[in-house]
Structures are given as structure tokens and as C-alpha cells.
Amino acid sequence: METFESLVRAEFAPENTYLNTASNGLLPARTVAAVHRAVRMRAEGRPLTPLYGDVEAARASFARIAGVPVERVATGASVAEYGALIAASLPAGAEVLTAEADFASLVNPFHMRGDLKVRAVPLDRIADAVRPDTALVAVSTAQSADGRVADLAAVRDAARAHGARIYLDASQSAGWLPIDSGTYDFLASVGFKWLLGPHGAAFFVGPEDPGSLAPLLAGWVAGEKPWDSCYGPVTELAHSARRFDISPSLFSWAGLRASLELIEELGVEAVHAHDTALADRFRTGLASLGHEPVAAPGSAIVSVPGLGHRQPELSAAGIEVSDRAGNLRASFHLYNTPQDVDRLLDVLAG
Incomplete structure (x- = not known):
């Protein structure tokens, strides 16, 4: 029987100490092979129809990971495009509540409307800041800059009490943080970070009633029968969240399907335990060096001021981390080891 460690060892062989998943995840060997196969199909002139099956398989895999019916999952290319759909659905003057300094792809579409009231508050006050005239709470599940995890249960309760909807950006948590996604109105995530896929693929969990959101980016793939929707207006939109699909980057989806299969084989709960244990090891080591990271309990991302x-x-020195606004950001994922943590601490100690 394969173990967590043996599965990971078979897929990854980084040449350096890679602690930067919050920027880009490493590609598993199976993903690299899947992309190569897809590229060869195109180069050899073979039919690409099977690659559309990769999109559907990836959709179903993400639905299981997110804990939602597959009918609520749309496939696209970026988080911002889905934020724009939500922003377009709001009436002029509606209030959107966000966390201060949240990621631009989440908050920017609401600012670009120009006629919405966008209010930003500290992350730890966002639940308390929901008020009767708040139409939407838009927040990242984990902050890109420093890894702080939102109190999603408190946000959900506050939003429900005031009749507000909730839009989550799970780009920094999907793949390692279990979330009951079905209890929120909207959720989006890129596939190239913790989900370990290539760039150019993203997921959107739409509303339970897909007709409540206008599919303004709809093309031929948004039809109930896409191959019958290639010419003229789409006469029958998909009856599910597929109506929010964007024409797929097929090579990316071929790879992402393979990556998601690995995540499912390992299990998000096991990945969570592995990742957070390494992050806690780093926090403990930092304390011994006299450094205090940004408080982000339960996060796989650690940010160290200064x-x-x-x-x-x-x-x-062969250790990949990020510099975010003067903070050192290290992010720990399934291919990292305690030895990686110790090597980072050793170099920091000089």
C-alpha cells in the first residue's frame, strides 16, 4: 500500500529547497507527462476532443475536493473574471465589504465598477463589520501576503444575519485547507498554486440557482450542448454552472486533471496536517532565533516581518521563498520536509 510519503516521492524531485507554493506550486511528474501528451496530440494533428474530457474530470475532482455538487462548478482562467461577474450583478450603490490589503484579483473588480461602495476593514474585524446595508462580503480564505486565515464561520454567520452574500477567494487554501464550500454563495480559486496545476485554469463555485447570475462572459462552451452552440447566439445556456465556463486552455486542463487526482489520492485532510506541521516547526524555530512571524495560527503560510x-x-543558497512588502514569506506544501524547514532556519541563523 502506498503511503503519503511514497506517493509524494514518486511525483516530485525538486533541485532546490522550494518553499514558495503561495506563488506557484510545483508540477507533479504525472502532470508534466499529461501536458506533454496533450502537446503531442496537437503537434501530431490528432483529434483534441479527448482533452475536453480532462476539463470535465477536473471539474468533478474539484467538486469533490470543495465538497459541492459538480453542477455548481464552472471552469475558467482567472479569479478576476468571476469577481467581475459578481460585481456586475450588484445594484449601483451596493456595499461590498473586504479585508484591508486583500489580493487585487479579488477586490479590484468591485472597485472598477465605480458605483459600488467598497469598504475595507482589518481581517480580524470583518465579521463584526457586516451591517444591514452590506450586500456582499468578499474575502480570501487565507491572505496571500501573510497567510492569515479568515474566521469563515464567523463571517458566514454575520453575513446570514444581515442578508449579505459571501464570495471567497480560495486560491491560497484550496488543496490544503478543508472548507465546507457549499455553505457560501460564491467561491473561486486558481489552479496553479496549492492545487499544483499549470497556469491558465481556475474554478468558480457558482450560486445554487445559476440563473441568478448573468453569464456575461458566456461563449459557445456555455451552451447546454456546446458543440451545437458554435454559431449565433447560444439559444440554450447550460442548466448548471457550466454556463459560466470560459473556453478552456486545453493543455492546462490536461495537466490540472492529473494534479487534482494526486490531491485526492493524498486527501486534503492529510495534506493539511502535513503542511501545517511544517509551518509550526518553522514558527518554533523562528522563536529560537528571536524572530516573531505574523500571527497566522493554523496556516501553511508563514510571514516574517523585516x-x-x-x-x-x-x-x-538554493532556498526559494518570497519577499512580500518587506516580509519573508515561506509556504509549506506536501513536497516539503522537516529538513527543508531546518535548512531555511540554518541559513537565517547565518
């Missing part, structure tokens, strides 16, 4: 300037030095 150490961002050491990122080039660490990269030169």
Missing part, C-alpha cells in the same frame, strides 16, 4: 530583504541571499 526579513524580506534576505530573499535574494536565500535564493542564491
Whole structure:
């Protein structure tokens, strides 16, 4: 029987100490092979129809990971495009509540409307800041800059009490943080970070009633029978969240299907336990060095104020982390080990 460790070892062989999944996840070997197969199909002139099956398989896999019916999952390319759909659905003057300094792809579409009231508050106050005239709460499940995890249960309760809807950006948590996605109105996530896929693929969990959101980006793939919807207006939109699909980047979806299969084989709960244990090991080591990270309990992302300037030095030593606004950001995923954590601590100790 394959173990967590043996599955991971078979898929990854990084040449450096890679602690930067919050920027880009590593591609599993099976994903690289899947993309190569798809590219060869195109180069050899073979029919690409099977690649559309990869899109559907990936949709179903993400639905299981997210804990939602597959009928609520749409496939696209970016988080921002789905934020724009939600923003377009709001009436002029509606209030959108966000967390201060949340990721631009989440918040920017609401600012671009120009006629919405976008209010930003500290992340730890967002649930308390929901009020009767709040139409939508838009927040990342985990903050990109420092890994802080939103109190989603409190946000959900506050929003429900005031009749507000909730839009989550799960790009920094999908794949390692279990979330009961079905209890929220909207959720989006890119596939190239913790889900370990290529760039160019994203998921959207739409409303239970797909007709309540206008599919303004709908093309031929949004039809109930896509291959019958290639010419002229789409006369019958998909009866599910497929009406929010964007024409797929087929090579990316071929790869992402394979990546999601690995996530499912390992199990999100097991990945969560692995990732957070490594992050906690790093936090403990930082304390022994006299450094205090941003408080982000339960997160796989650790951000250390004042150490961002050491990122080039660490990269030169073969350790990949990020510099975010002067903070050193390290993110720990399934292919990392306790030895990776210790190596980072050793270099930081000088």
C-alpha cells in the first residue's frame, strides 16, 4: 500500500529547497507527462476532443475536493473574471465589504465598477463589520501576503444575519485547507498554486440557482450542448454552472486533471496536517532565533516581518521563498520536509 510519503516521492524531485507554493506550486511528474501528451496530440494533428474530457474530470475532482455538487462548478482562467461577474450583478450603490490589503484579483473588480461602495476593514474585524446595508462580503480564505486565515464561520454567520452574500477567494487554501464550500454563495480559486496545476485554469463555485447570475462572459462552451452552440447566439445556456465556463486552455486542463487526482489520492485532510506541521516547526524555530512571524495560527503560510530583504541571499543558497512588502514569506506544501524547514532556519541563523 502506498503511503503519503511514497506517493509524494514518486511525483516530485525538486533541485532546490522550494518553499514558495503561495506563488506557484510545483508540477507533479504525472502532470508534466499529461501536458506533454496533450502537446503531442496537437503537434501530431490528432483529434483534441479527448482533452475536453480532462476539463470535465477536473471539474468533478474539484467538486469533490470543495465538497459541492459538480453542477455548481464552472471552469475558467482567472479569479478576476468571476469577481467581475459578481460585481456586475450588484445594484449601483451596493456595499461590498473586504479585508484591508486583500489580493487585487479579488477586490479590484468591485472597485472598477465605480458605483459600488467598497469598504475595507482589518481581517480580524470583518465579521463584526457586516451591517444591514452590506450586500456582499468578499474575502480570501487565507491572505496571500501573510497567510492569515479568515474566521469563515464567523463571517458566514454575520453575513446570514444581515442578508449579505459571501464570495471567497480560495486560491491560497484550496488543496490544503478543508472548507465546507457549499455553505457560501460564491467561491473561486486558481489552479496553479496549492492545487499544483499549470497556469491558465481556475474554478468558480457558482450560486445554487445559476440563473441568478448573468453569464456575461458566456461563449459557445456555455451552451447546454456546446458543440451545437458554435454559431449565433447560444439559444440554450447550460442548466448548471457550466454556463459560466470560459473556453478552456486545453493543455492546462490536461495537466490540472492529473494534479487534482494526486490531491485526492493524498486527501486534503492529510495534506493539511502535513503542511501545517511544517509551518509550526518553522514558527518554533523562528522563536529560537528571536524572530516573531505574523500571527497566522493554523496556516501553511508563514510571514516574517523585516526579513524580506534576505530573499535574494536565500535564493542564491538554493532556498526559494518570497519577499512580500518587506516580509519573508515561506509556504509549506506536501513536497516539503522537516529538513527543508531546518535548512531555511540554518541559513537565517547565518
